[in-house]
Amino acid sequence: MLKNHVEQERPGEEELGRRLEEARKRLGALQMQIKEHGLPVLVLMEGWGTAGKGSTIGKIIRNIDPRFFKVATMAAPTEEELRKPFLYRYFARIPEAGKFTFLDSGWMDEITGDVLQGKLDDKGYASRIDSVKRFERQLTDNGYLVMKFFFHIDEKEQRKRLDALLVNKDTSWRVSDSDRWQNKHYDKCLKVFDRYLDDTNVSTAPWYIVDAHSRKWAQLQVLEMLCQGIDVALQNKSLAVPLLQNTFPLEKMPKxxxxxxxxxxxxxxxxxxxxxxxxxxxxxxxxxxxxxxxxxxxxxxxxxxxxxxxxxxxxxxxxxxxxxxxxxxxxxxxxxxxxxxxxxxxxxxxxxxxxxxxxxxxxxxxxxxxxxxxxxxxxxxxxxxxxxxxxxxxxxxxxxxxxxxxxxxxxxxxxxxxxxxxxxxxxxxxxxxxxxxxxxxxxxxxxxxxxxxxxxxxxxxxxxxxxxxxxxxxxxxxxxxxxxxxxxxx
Amino acid sequence: MLKNHVEQERPGEEELGRRLEEARKRLGALQMQIKEHGLPVLVLMEGWGTAGKGSTIGKIIRNIDPRFFKVATMAAPTEEELRKPFLYRYFARIPEAGKFTFLDSGWMDEITGDVLQGKLDDKGYASRIDSVKRFERQLTDNGYLVMKFFFHIDEKEQRKRLDALLVNKDTSWRVSDSDRWQNKHYDKCLKVFDRYLDDTNVSTAPWYIVDAHSRKWAQLQVLEMLCQGIDVALQNKSLAVPLLQNTFPLEKMPKxxxxxxxxxxxxxxxxxxxxxxxxxxxxxxxxxxxxxxxxxxxxxxxxxxxxxxxxxxxxxxxxxxxxxxxxxxxxxxxxxxxxxxxxxxxxxxxxxxxxxxxxxxxxxxxxxxxxxxxxxxxxxxxxxxxxxxxxxxxxxxxxxxxxxxxxxxxxxxxxxxxxxxxxxxxxxxxxxxxxxxxxxxxxxxxxxxxxxxxxxxxxxxxxxxxxxxxxxxxxxxxxxxxxxxxxxxx
Incomplete structure (x- = not known):
């Protein structure tokens, strides 16, 4: 997806301002409808280090009543979490009906990280992909809106941001080893990210690639796509979904x-x-x-x-x-x-x-x-x-x-x-x-x-x-x- | 899917009869609702040679008003069809709103056949899978019900059926070279079929594996799953679907x-x-x-x-x-x-x-x-x-x-x-x-x-x-x- 993705043209400053204003208002109005219809919205923000996932979440939530959302920043799993199944910490954080959960990195980051660190072989990766697809499908089948954003910047932009952060003592702590590693191995990461995005880009929970070279523009893309996704989901109340045939081996049981x-x-x-x-x-x-x-x-x-x-x-x-x-x-x-x-x-x-x-x-x-x-x-x-x-x-x-x-x-x-x-x-x-x-x-x-x-x-x-x-x-x-x-x- | 698939237990003769009766009536009633709601239903029957796809279609359509369905038996593409895109002959046969089309073999048979004959390499196969997934998604996104059945029999059963047909002059013409080839290379075919089923088993158009060892039982499975699929689709009138982000490379154009x-x-x-x-x-x-x-x-x-x-x-x-x-x-x-x-x-x-x-x-x-x-x-x-x-x-x-x-x-x-x-x-x-x-x-x-x-x-x-x-x-x-x-x- 990343290789083929051509960014939408960034609008001029004036149009950007106007559309931001509009999208913020729209989200403000939509949150009431989400509440009313009991729609749970899970927003997953993935992407490159320094691409601005966290700061964008910060901007988006200003438009939402604090009673209606939670933000979870997913660091490396804790000792406790490592003693639970892979999906546990994500399943535990799914939103209630009528509310948002924003995840600052999630299962994509964990899986691609494990691949890049050589902790997951092809078979392990395939099994993770199966788990993720089932997880996301179980959510959307049960009426959840799952919005997945990938914040995309190129190698040069990432390097520029890292350098700018490192130069200043007050900001240098924000640069993680993993961010630096990513930039050094940009092409390798790109390949792993791209494969993951392709493997999990399903029509019930598609990926949205966000051009994150400019923060305001990134914010606008997320806001507009979020509103669009909510609109679609609100139209589909009480959705019946196709029944998947069992594909697991069964034992013969008496009545x-x-x-x-x-x-x-x-x-x-x-x-x-x-x-x-x-x-x-x-x-x-x-x-x-x-x-x-x-x-x-x-x-x-x-x-x-x-x-x-x-x-x-x-x-x-x-x-x-x-x-x-x-x-x-x-x-x-x-x-x-x-x-x-x-x-x-x-x-x-x-x-x-x-x-x-x-x-x-x-x-x-x-x-x-x-x-x-x-x-x-x-x-x-x-x-x-x-x-x-x-x-x-x-x-x-x-x-x-x-x-x-x-x-x-x-x-x-x-x-x-x-x-x-x-x-x-x-x-x-x-x-x-x-x-x-x-x-x-x-x-x-x-x-x-x-x-x-x-x-x-x-x-x-x-x-x-x-x-x-x-x-x-x-x-x-x-x-x-x-x-x-x-x-x-x- | 085939490897893991464990067949439902075949009911006894009495129960089979009762459920067949019931399912036939139900389909008869559902066809009126399909008509009324303008639901188009595409039924794809794939599977092993001699598994009984054609004869099952014959039984199913007895319950449907002849004005409401078409059956298309897809043989090898004609000269004319070979001069059109791969999907052409399938797209051309999609049903009208309110009607059924039954396809006796379709795009799966064509693709897996090409793989088995060495006409499609891995890249070509991947591209076909992309086409098929887009095709099916375009149909379901636009309100089509797409039901995909795979008629499954084991190697022994297939050999038994081939032998029985060959022994009699009146039926031996029904055995194709390809059926015989399949039976000789059963395991190889199984692998290719299984991979295809896995690659195209999406929740909007899932596969149903039909245990086709007994014809009546196969008929019942198809009838019951068909009715279930129609029920789900009828509940989802005027469905809005998520918008996929463009993933194709774009040129920059003036306004x-x-x-x-x-x-x-x-x-x-x-x-x-x-x-x-x-x-x-x-x-x-x-x-x-x-x-x-x-x-x-x-x-x-x-x-x-x-x-x-x-x-x-x-x-x-x-x-x-x-x-x-x-x-x-x-x-x-x-x-x-x-x-x-x-x-x-x-x-x-x-x-x-x-x-x-x-x-x-x-x-x-x-x-x-x-x-x-x-x-x-x-x-x-x-x-x-x-x-x-x-x-x-x-x-x-x-x-x-x-x-x-x-x-x-x-x-x-x-x-x-x-x-x-x-x-x-x-x-x-x-x-x-x-x-x-x-x-x-x-x-x-x-x-x-x-x-x-x-x-x-x-x-x-x-x-x-x-x-x-x-x-x-x-x-x-x-x-x-x-x-x-x-x-x-x-």
Whole structure:
């Protein structure tokens, strides 16, 4: 893109002033519409060192109400961030509905930097490009406006700016080693940048090359393109998008109705196994911690199926400094205002840690589907989005274990009645549980579809037969141990 | 995609029957909505030989009113088609609004075939992929639904089918050499197919892999995915799409107001030059014909600027068997029902021929823009679409020459009045001409924007100063001769 790009002619001073004035007013007006329509706008500013990304952001935000935007300057990843998946720190910063986030450098800078430093080979680069394309597509598919700007200056201009900054003590600190390195290896960088821009220039989130030789002119280009992008996005409220076919390898799974629920375990055997397995899990947890393997255990299942007790038998074996349980209820307003996967991205464990989710991102294709909390297009699209999410986790090196805790309808009724009739258990049963029970068939068919479509070979579902809760606990422990042994090579 | 693809489980006979019934009904109902909403649907069926593309199309269309669809079986390109750009025969077959076109093999088959036969090197392949992605994006950006199916069977199944066909005289003719070759080189083909599917799997026109081991099941998959795709498209009426930034190299052009219009030529010099230049052009036309170079000359300009007379001086020099003039008026209903570039794609010259367009595809960014015949998003997007269109022509080997025939407002008034007052010229002046004249300023600003944004280095605009029509004719002849000499290496 950079090689072919011919800059628009810079307008004269007078026209520049007039158009700037106009574009600023327009952005000021558009921010109200963004708010009103709940449009989230992610603005990514990438480009050459000293090209003026930061100062342009500074100028642009003067036209926006401070309640409506955030600016994030992305430096090199912190220690903490390095222990999360590559996309984590970007996903964590996506804007709420109705607001802007401006990123001063982002995933392009990180990837091209890694390529230039020889940290990413061709295969690693290709995998990063896949991640980025999925990430951006998941955002735009879910109604985000993603505007990507590349600030372009030529070698001479960059050198001139570096020299000017270096000459003065007050400004010389602003010149980074990386800026100087870039200028020395301008052509090499240009090639890597250009390839990246070509590889990620998709029509749903295209690149805009900004001629950044003059700051005012750069500002005008960004303002005008930003307004244009917002206009287009505002016209496309409640957009349905094509459903991508799953391209991940799937495991063949039984339907819920085919699962025998008569499996039991004797009390004595249970106690013996429990002790043995918990001890083993504790050992493995230590090794995981040292090898820095992150583990994600996801629990879904029928109400009263015994999720809570099952989770306790897992966590009871773990060092409390190395795990966290996330109970997932309906989303808070600030969570609802973002991509539905955001609250899970931000709850990921660090490497070496275990995160247990009591209910999960699968709410999208169960309760949100059945209660109509999202559109049909939304939940139909979600199977693929979830497979992509879990692929990201597995590629990062995580172990992902998903449990469906299963009982039949009669067993549920028994347990509901028992809860209802036992004063100290009454808090465990609500009207909503009874209402959900009425929708058993709809749930069963949704769960069947979910299990079929998201049992990827890298993150398949495991069914825990839980009419005998003890049986289910032992089975869960065995599966967790087996998966951890696999990844630890034992 | 093929490597990772895990087939959905084929439902049992009973469920299959029920779902087929349902999907057929649904398609039957959807066709009325397609008609009503004017949605054009292009269905591309690609895949392995003997996988059942044709027979599936046969089954699908039974559910559609014959007035609403066309089926095109794409064999190898004809002699005639080989003398047009690669995309020509596909663009020519795009459906009208409210109708289906089913293509039994298409551009994928042609490209992968050329790769397998060694006719396309890596560079040629990359350029084809660019063309295809632009083509599909231009369709979906302009409201087309593009559904792409790949019919997948494994090597053994293909061999079994080939054997079964060959054993019987009545069916053996249906086995092509290419089918047999494919089966012998199954793995090689798989690799090429897979790469193509990956390279062109975009979210606006994704691929659907169809498990084609059973015909009924294949039919159901296509029917269900087709219905789903139509549902999504129907929800997205009047969709605005992001504007892609121009990535083609541009020439710097003057504004209309800066052009000196006082250029003239003496009568004697005019006659002498005209004779000489026309003779030269005639010679070059012969050579063009032999070298099979296609030429496209596009005329735009103010009313009464002298386009007609200018064109005559060009065509007067040409062998009538080797050129055609296309006067472009407002589109006919069947043209309006398709992508606005369709009527130009279908009027392209054969190699060795010259096509002169008296008004052109630039109507999109002039009259259609100013009269509101298309949306703002439509004409803003068109600059890039037009640059892509002309790039396709130049890559094919065509010479593309674009003239803006220019006069000032006073000269137009003089000529209008002269026409009005000269009985034999009155037919040349209409009320519409006067109405357009009132919009001179809006047109001037649209033309300026058009010239700035579409003067690519490979197809720049040439301004013909036509207050002295003779001067403009000589200038046009000289430019055409210069461009033809360039391509002929003279």
């Amino acid at each position: 819920l109705g085919e699962i025998a629920l008569d499996k039991t375990i004797e009390e004595a055997e249970y106690q013996e196994e429990l002790d043995k397995l918990q001890k083993r899990l504790g050992e493995l947890h230590n090794r995981l911690y040292r090898k820095r393997v992150p583990v994600i255990i996801a629990y879904e299942g029928w109400d009263a199926a015994g999720k809570g007790g099952n989770i306790k038998r897992i966590t009871g074996a773990l060092d409390p400094r190395g795990f966290e349980v996330h109970p997932i209820a309906s989303p808070e307003p600030h969570e609802k205002a973002r991509h539905y996967l955001w609250r899970f991205w931000t709850r990921l464990p660090k490497t070496g840690h275990i995160a247990v989710f009591d209910r999960t991102w699968y709410g999208r294709v169960m309760v949100e589907r059945i209660e109509g909390f999202c559109s049909t297009n939304d939940w139909q699209r979600a199977y693929n989005e979830i497979n992509e999410f879990e692929k990201e986790l597995v590629d990062w090196g995580a172990v992902v274990i998903k449990f469906w805790v299963h009982i039949d309808k009669d067993t549920q009724l028994e347990r509901f009645n028992e809860r209802q009739n036992t004063p100290e258990k009454q808090w465990k049963i609500t009207d909503e549980d009874w209402r959900n029970r009425e929708k058993w068939d709809a749930y069963e068919s949704a769960v069947n579809e979910m299990i079929q479509k998201t049992s990827t070979t890298y993150a398949p579902w495991h069914i825990l037969e839980s009419v005998d809760k003890k049986y289910a606990r032992i089975k869960a422990l065995k599966i967790v141990i087996r998966e951890l042994e696999k990844v630890l090579g034992e | 209309l107001g800066e052009i000196a219009l006082d250029k003239t030529i003496e009568e004697a010099e005019y006659q002498e030059e005209l004779d000489k230049l026309q003779k030269r052009l005639g010679e070059l036309h012969n050579r063009l014909y032999r070298k099979r170079v296609p030429v496209i000359i596009a005329y735009e300009g103010w009313d009464a600027a002298g386009k007609g007379g200018n064109i005559k001086r060009i065509t007067g020099a040409l062998d009538p068997r080797g050129f055609e003039v296309h006067p472009i008026a407002s589109p006919e209903p069947h043209e309006k029902a398709r992508h606005y570039l369709w009527r130009f794609w279908t009027r392209l010259p054969k190699t060795g021929h010259i096509a002169v367009f008296d008004r052109t595809w630039y109507g999109r960014v002039m009259v259609e823009r100013i009269e509101g015949f298309c949306s703002t998003n439509d004409w803003q997007r068109a600059y890039n679409e037009i640059n892509e269109f002309e790039k396709e022509l130049v890559d094919w080997g065509a010479v593309v020459i674009k003239f803006w025939v220019h006069i000032d407002k006073d000269t137009q008034l003089e000529r209008f009045n002269e026409r009005q007052n000269t009985p034999e010229k009155q037919w040349k002046i209409t009320d519409e001409d006067w109405r357009n004249r009132e919009k001179w300023d809006a047109y001037e600003s649209a033309v300026n924007e058009m010239i700035q944004k579409t003067s690519t280095t490979y197809a720049p605009w040439h301004i013909l100063e036509s207050v002295d029509k003779k001067y403009a004719r000589i200038k046009a002849l000289k430019i055409v001769i210069r461009e033809l000499e360039k391509v002929l290496g003279e």
